[in-house]
Amino acid sequence: MMMNEGPRSRIRLKFARLAPAKDLSHLEQLKLLRARAAATGLRFSPAKAGGAQAPRMAFGPAVSVGHESLCEYADLYLDEFVPGARALESFRALDDGMFRVLSAERIPVFFPSIEAAVNAAEFFMEGEFPAGFSQAAVDAFMAKKSLPYEKVKPSGERRTLDARTPVLHASYDQSSSLLRLTLKQEPGKNVKPETVAELMSGGAPVFRRIVRKELYWLDSGGKLEVF
Numbered sequence: 001m002m003m004n005e006g007p008r009s010r011i012r013l014k015f016a017r018l019a020p021a022k023d024l025s026h027l028e029q030l031k032l033l034r035a036r037a038a039a040t041g042l043r044f045s046p047a048k049a050g051g052a053q054a055p056r057m058a059f060g061p062a063v064s065v066g067h068e069s070l071c072e073y074a075d076l077y078l079d080e081f082v083p084g085a086r087a088l089e090s091f092r093a094l095d096d097g098m099f100r101v102l103s104a105e106r107i108p109v110f111f112p113s114i115e116a117a118v119n120a121a122e123f124f125m126e127g128e129f130p131a132g133f134s135q136a137a138v139d140a141f142m143a144k145k146s147l148p149y150e151k152v153k154p155s156g157e158r159r160t161l162d163a164r165t166p167v168l169h170a171s172y173d174q175s176s177s178l179l180r181l182t183l184k185q186e187p188g189k190n191v192k193p194e195t196v197a198e199l200m201s202g203g204a205p206v207f208r209r210i211v212r213k214e215l216y217w218l219d220s221g222g223k224l225e226v227f
Helices: 026-039 084-092 135-143 193-201
Strands: 009-017 057-059 068-078 099-107 120-128 148-152 158-162 167-173 178-184 206-218 224-226
Touching: 009 084, 026 057, 026 068, 026 099, 068 099, 084 099, 120 193, 135 167, 135 193, 148 193, 167 193, 178 193, 193 206
Parallel strands: 068 206
Antiparallel strands: 009 068, 009 099, 057 068, 120 178, 120 206, 148 158, 167 178, 206 224
16 A cells, blocks of 8 residues: 555444443543454554554543443544445454444545534433432523533642533433433533532432433534434
């Protein structure tokens, strides 16, 4: 292959991050998914750093430590033309208790990055919420125009952010103790779903499970579309 040639194809993969993988850091997850891509036998384009054995890949926005996910995305760049069905079969053979491939499809090599295209994320949160928490409390939160809160970074830096504006949709099913949140994703303005849940419920819920269910982009009319 000529040195100035780029990848010949690009496969967009969607994975489920299962409960045994929920405590992985973002970097640990990327390392495992790169190793999985290298083990498929597909002829990948090498990453700019990491040597010839490191596949060139691009990933979606990081999922928080402690969260499961049904929408982990990775783009794999290949030095061959591969149908999505063949890529899916190659990755499916490597499924385990930590990650399971959900889909694989060919996309144009020069499509925008996943991270740049994502506008919102949906979360399902199961747990024990403070007594009296109900859909009425969710509605009261959503009726607010803003709700300032102080975010403290690990460095000790403090910032005041708005917890209301990023919340696009919210609902609570009391019978199953399930809070559903759709949060806007915007650099520098993101709020954690746990923070929203605490501010909504007026206390600190004890979560049994948090799952990132879907990623979305906003169309020209402001409508959420599944990524």
